[in-house]
Amino acid sequence: MATQPQRSFIGIGLALGVAIGSAIGVAMGNIALGIPIGIGVGVAIGAGLDAADKKKRKDRDGDGGTHAASSVFVGDHGGPSKPSHADNDGGGSDAGGD
Incomplete structure (x- = not known):
């Protein structure tokens, strides 16, 4: 499959x-x-023309919307977490009465 050379509209816009x-x-x-x-x-x-052309090429090539950066923000759902206030047994130093 022959790919088209990358073109830029910034030079045309500048001129x-x-x-x-x-x-x-x-x-x-x-x-x-x-x-x-x-x-x-x-x-x-x-x-702006470069961005529109890049989007049009991506849509035409059938990228399917998968991005390399889409997996960057996947959270760690199996690791240890910070204890919440509900995990306290009530005998903490916050009681204040001493």
Whole structure:
């Protein structure tokens, strides 16, 4: 089975963001402000497209929703536990009357 090469939309978003940011900067009369705004917006859009593409690929490949991190938080149900207050016999030092 041939796999498709991994692609990234961040570079595309960055390039478009610089172009659009430059145009906005010229329109505002402040290119030095428009370019960083465009870069930020472009990277954010690119990252969002990357996440959507990754999810679409995972759904298409039929991962089935199993994740490596899903077994990390499985509790230890057979080990010793801390005693609760119900386990006390009532003769503890909390009685206070001495």
